[in-house]
Amino acid sequence: MTLAAPKINSEINIINRDYVGSRKLNKNQEIVQYLNDSTLRIWYNDQNDDYETHWHNAIEIIMPVEGWYDVTISNETFHINPGEILFIPSGSLHSLHAPETGTRFIFLFDLHFLEKLSGFSSINTILGKPIVIKKETFLPVYDDIYDLFIQMRTEYFSESDFADIMIYSHLLELFSIIAKYRISEMKLSNTRIYKQKEYIDKFNEVLEYIDENYMENLCLESIAYKAGFSKFHFSRLFKQYTNFTFNEYLTHRRIKAASDLLARPDLSITEVSLAVGFVSISTFNRIFRQVNKCTPSEYRRKHDPLHRL
Template sequence: MILRNEGVSLDYYQQNTDYESRSLDGTKENSIFPKDSSIRIWYNELNVDYPTHWHNALEIIVPIENYYDIDVDGEPHRVMPGDIFFIPPRKSHALHAPKSGQRYVCLFDIDFFSNVRGYSGLITMLKDCIHITPDTFAPVYNEVYDLFSQIWNEYFQKTEFYEFSIYSHLFQIMTILSRFNLNRMQLFTDSTPVKRREYFDRLNNAIDYIDENYANDITLDDAAAFSGFSKFHFSRLFKEYMNCTFYDYLIGRRIKATEILLTRDDLSITDIALQAGFSSISTFNRTFKLKKGCTPGEYRTLFSGGLGKEKGDVSEKA
């Protein structure tokens, strides 16, 4: 199908002719990107549903005509035409299409973003879905939507260096959304520009410190001392900046590490718990179930294509 998007002819099918069928390992979807690429964009007009699945990519869905229903971790979302919906990597989700309609489905590998300073703040922003509407994100909506339009044009025209261009637009989008969130925080609205910059740098230094040392026995005192703030001041600033306490972030960082390790079959659950910084297997099991709603063993079975119990898996006994 060839359509015109703002005066530009776009061939929506030619770019994805390499695709044959979905590849599922349990509920994990594999091989979603073209060969030697880390981007896949569909102009989707199918009236079919996609059962619960997950993948390592960031998925962004933008309905063009008619709504689209999305369940993420069992929570339903109705996304209307013009809305922009972010599904974080490794989030379990299902898609439900109306009888007719069109939407863009964009898939990006963003794991390499972890090498960029400020990544922790981005991942914190992406820990949950982001539902952008013209009303809720009014100050930045038009700019963000325009950047997505440029991404679609680049992808379906397949111009020279189109992946570089697409990722540059995606970085812009993430920057806009991150700054939009910062501007809504009291911490940054009540301070001078110089003080805001100082707070931003010192907090990000502390987050980098936590990210590099989460597997060690670090404490609130350690992080506060590293940031140069008093313990009390650091706790208040950190919670406002990250929307969680230091200990919540530390535990979340450890849990995130175990989610990735649990998809491997060469490590026991005990080894994974200790590698991620948990002091005991019982603490890990209790914390994991509280945060994820299932035991590490159940998670491994669900997200690793049904590997089942491994040696050292004592999650059901602790």
């Protein structure tokens, strides 16, 4: 499925009025150019420029219209074609390679303010790794997903006073569709449907508990016990449900919180480390650098509240 040429051509002038040209990088961090204090950005992009390895705190979604597009995320390359949609996790290192000719839509969203919504923890586990939406792999929901992107794009370029609200409502609907589809495709230990529902509810509670208590000394054994599973059964189910191991998810949540706290000049880096659950500053520095490819000090120096990603 590709966008019909007449529809694209009829909107090209509106789209180009908003198009700003090249994307701006500060070393390997992209400064997302939101407009009018918004927290989202959509481009119609026809450039053939490549972009070296970089990162940003916005989730990026690429939707080719004509021609392919290559994206390398953490050493894994994704070759996407028209009709396919790639989700790039926020904070992940990635590079972009375009063909000589081609067009695509690029969506960037700041999801920080959505994270306190009930149930969003399970959405975050899905968004923590790359997703490729293809018709053959998302057949039952593909058309609904694609149509939601068309609606978001149309709202953005309509310049409506309520465009951001409408776009985020479509985005939440999109996330809900993907999450429900992923859950329906899971085979949680080949259990019956009623048991799968029980497991899903239980793991949603586990994720919410971790998100509320990640700063504490959490361990796999104690969380498995609270959930009513053996350590090994819990580990297997947690990986199936989240696509993360327990320790990977806990680290992911702590580093995400630390990145936010580093924006506060009243907290030292040691205080930030302790606040998110690291008992060793050296461990915190090492893991933060592994995830963000810069030290906490470098991250803090690069942080600009006028361009909060």
